[in-house]
Amino acid sequence: MFKYRSPELSEVRLQDGFLAPRQHSNGKVTIPSSVRQCKDTGRIDAFRLQWRPGMPKKPHIYWDSDFAKVLEGMALQLMIEPNPELAAELDEYVDLVISAQQPDGFLNTYFTQVEPDKRWDRLITNHQLYCAGHLMEAAVAHFQATGQRKFLDCMCRYADYIATVFGPEPNQKKGYCGHEEIELALCKLYDATGEKRYLKLAEFFVNTRGQAPNYFQTEEGVAEDYLPVVQAHRPVREQQTAEGHAVRAVYLYCAMADLAARTGDAVLLTRCEEIWKNITEKRMYLTGGIGSTPINERFTCDYHLPHDGYAESCASIGLIFFTRRMLNLTGKACYADVLEQILYNGALSGISLEGDRFFYVNRLEVGADTWERGATYVRERCPWFFCSCCPTSFCRFLPQMGTFCWSYAPQELRLEIPAAGQAQFRNCQIKVQSQYPYDGKIRITFHGQEQFTFSCRVPGWCKQASVSLNGQDQSSQQLQNGCFSWSRLWQNGDVVELTLDMPVEIVRADLRVSSCQGKVALQRGPLVYAVEGLDNAADPGALLLDLETTWQFEPVQGLPEGTLGLRGKGWKEVLPNDRGLYFSATPQYEETSILAVPYALWQNRGDARMSVWLRCTKGC
Ligand SMILES: [Zn+2]
Structure with a gap:
């Protein structure tokens, strides 16, 4: 049901001065510093399963997810910048993770070592399936980067085990994770393996969420007023506004969009469109941040966007992931506009230029009266956090930035964001030269001969644009869905020049x-x-x-x-x-x-x- 697909990492490359340097520093600084932090804090050693009660560095329920995101980042980074040392390090860590798998397929360092008798207790807070989801995403990325199946097979065994515990049968749990993530990860596992059962399990988790009798209430005694925080206050097909914890919410919406795309579920698509509109028209900062309060890191109500709100880095990144899916599903320009808005503002604000310090919270104002609270709600970026979801999100987000600039369809290539770089489309290589985002003059050169439709988006912020093809003015062309577009046999040396007026x-x-x-x-x-x-x-x-x-x-x-x-x-x-x-x-x-x-x-x-x-x- 996708109209477009995201390019593979191998099909596109960034060569601009704004985004590409962040990718280089990811390989040189962000990933190595995150690995070091994972080592120092015990997150890596946890997979050796040698922790015993009374020892320091007791594993924590969400540690596996942090390290999994670093592994995913390493694999994605290898796809944009080959690096034999990084590849060897990744291989070693993948073997370590695999070694922690239990005979029945279970793989969780906390619930193997610290509370082995409570594997599936308190799904509302314990992040078991969330950690599993991040390990699955890491395994899929590792498979894509290396072609090796060992990590992927390991996570398939884990998913198969989870499918015995959770499901519609009378002897199975009707629960789902308090922190969504496994749903979208299972869709990726399905894409990577073609195994329908993973899509079915993703559907089960999404469809069961919020159904009566409510699992969190009946099985875990959760108060009714907490249910919106975890998007379990009603079935997802009845949710029309963005509620609760912002990161959890956007991960759920990613999975809803994934299911809509893979099953043709029109109701889920409609809900995704409504929720996305609710977010971007009433609950999103100008910078693309979401989640207006540190209380449960959550969405609040329409138009409540205080300058010292929360806007967690992970939430902006998650909103990009959701928005990218909606762009692929519908092809509508509004999604590219918002994706660009988040990418250039509230997502990258979360990481320092050097790549080793991070904002958990992206405020829009910091002054004499800024109240600091805990380790995350602070004025300056920090190298790491006790709950270090945000730094590790960047490890896996930064390598993907080039894919946000292009949309691929079988007969069409669309330039969404004209950052300098290049794309390979069938036998044609398309080069973009620009000083974007500081200058609106864009030169697009074609190398190779190929018949296809090439479209370039005129961003929503741009009120005046002109375009030429091989020196001939084409500005009178009607924009189609926000794009200038040509269907032709592209020839070696063809040039499209786009000028976007860029006043303050x-x-x-x-x-x-x-x-x-x-x-x-x-x-x-x-x-x-x-x-x-x-x-x-x-x-x-x-x-x-x-x-x-x-x-x-x-x-x-x-x-x-x-x-x-x-x-x-x-x-x-x-x-x-x-x-x-x-x-x-x-x-x-x-x-x-x-x-x-x-x-x-x-x-x-x-x-x-x-x-x-x-x-x-x-x-x-
Ligand atoms: Zn975070």
Whole structure:
């Protein structure tokens, strides 16, 4: 039922200055540092099954998922950057994981060593099936990267064992995991093996969720008001809004989209479309972050988007995965628009430029009053977390970024995001040259001869675009689903030149978003900008942007070559010295300039005061 497919990692390559360096640092820094953290914390040794009560580094219920995501990242990274040392290391770790499998197929370090008699207790909190799902995804990636079946076969044995425990038969559990993940992983296992039983098990978990009698209530005594947190408050076919824990939610929606694509289930597709609209029209930050509160890391209500909300890195990445599936299913441009919005902003903000520090929480404002809480709800990126889902998410997300730029159909190649790079489509190699996302001039060159439809998307943020084919203006062409498109026999040396106008846009929010009332944000191309304290004369909260300013683009010291900052005119609000918390004296305003930098790059030069939404003067 897919209209398009994502390209294989081997079919596309990024060569731009914004995304590709993150991929290189994934291989050089992010993966090695994550492996080191997994080693130091005991996550790897846990698979040796030598932990005994009283020993340090007691395994934790979600440790397996962290290491599994690193393994998946290693396999995906090998597909974009061959590296014999990394391949050897991966092979060693895969053997170690396989060695931890129990004779019946079970594979979980915590429930093998720490609580072996409680394998399937408390599905609501214990992450057993979640960990299994991440191991399955790692195994599929390992199979794709190496062609070896050992890890895949191991995880098939685990899935087969799980299928004996869970299912519709009277002697089987009717439960499902409190943290979705296995559902989408089983769809991947089905794709990799062609074994229908894995798709059936995924369907069972998705279809059983939220059915009455509610498993979590009857078997685990969970309070009814907690059920929305785990998307179990009603059957998934009756869910029309995004509820609960944001990462769990988007992983469920990924699986619903996967099932819709593989079974033709029109109801699931409709629910996915409705939920996606609810997220992106009412519950998503301008940066593509989701989940507005640290309380249960969850969605709250429509338009509740406080600047110090949660926006977990994993949730943005998960929303990209869900959105990519919807783009493949429908081919609609709105999905590519949002995918691009998340990718260039709220996803990459989660990782430092060096690749070894991470935000769990991606706030849109950090100031003097920013409240830090626990290890995750903090002002600056950290190298690791006790619950280290976010760093390990980047290990597997970064290698996939090139695949988000293209959509493949049997007779059509579509350029979704014109980052410099290349794609192989049948016998044709297509090269994209650009300074995207900082410049809208795109040159696309064809190498080889092939008959197909080539489409290039004009992003939703772009109000004026022109295009030419081999020097002939084609701008009068009607956009089809947001794309310029040509069906022809492409010849060696053909050139499409696309120009996307990229002025600075002043963005406002719906008045129902109270946190944004009276404020504006800056966007240029796909990039949302942020104002950092260290570039400016005052904290961002003391600055007022002059909306009639003319903008200048300039390099930013300490950020990568090619980065363009936006400089405009503004005012600094100066309060009287002898005031209290509240006062009636009139502030003074001093003219100043304001420099804004891409939100995705903030907090890479120390300091930690930042705002995306700014106060302004004139017409605001
Ligand atoms: Zn996370």
